[in-house]
Amino acid sequence: MIFRRSSLHMKIFVLIISSLIVVGSSDNATTDNDDDLTQVISLERATGSCEDQRHGNMDYECLKFMWKFYHILRDGWMPCNNYKQKSGRRNFRKSDCPVLSRKCNTRNRTENQKNAFCCKSVLCYATKMNRILYERR
Numbered sequence: 001m002i003f004r005r006s007s008l009h010m011k012i013f014v015l016i017i018s019s020l021i022v023v024g025s026s027d028n029a030t031t032d033n034d035d036d037l038t039q040v041i042s043l044e045r046a047t048g049s050c051e052d053q054r055h056g057n058m059d060y061e062c063l064k065f066m067w068k069f070y071h072i073l074r075d076g077w078m079p080c081n082n083y084k085q086k087s088g089r090r091n092f093r094k095s096d097c098p099v100l101s102r103k104c105n106t107r108n109r110t111e112n113q114k115n116a117f118c119c120k121s122v123l124c125y126a127t128k129m130n131r132i133l134y135e136r137r
Contacts, residue, residue: 055101055121063126067133070118076111080119084134097124 050062051073058066071077100121104114126133 055104055118055125056097058122058125060126060129060131063122063129063131064133066122067119067126070115070122074111074115077115078112080122081134083116083119083123092124092127097121097128100124 050058050065053062055063055066066073067080071079100117101124103109104118104121106114109117123133
């Protein structure tokens with residue numbers, strides 16, 4: 001776990017440095033560069049202890065980080081975008097988030113099941129905060 005975490009921090013460090021170079025090298029920084037830098041700063045803020053927190057205790061930055069990078073933190077997982085709500089249902093019931101979180105952490109599930117439950121749990125808690133993790137179309 002220590003190797004993966006340090007590897008993740010190294011990737012984020014490289015991303016931060018490359019974004020700073022891109023933004024700093026242009027006299028007219030575009031909104032795309034500003035958005036990239038904002039995303040990098042958000043990721044850097046979120047990496048501290050997100051992985052060690054329960055989904056229900058995470059702030060939005062951590063939920064967003066886990067949504068985007070759960071598949072990097074856990075070998076063999078699919079990106080959470082694969083588990084977007086397909087039914088178009090926008091609201092979770094009050095009891096859904098803790099149930100999904102519990103299923104995410106249950107040992108007797110396959111990695112594919114844990115992957116789906118963890119991503120849906122993160123989405124549920126973000127939705128309860130009235131925040132969006134992906135563009136709805």
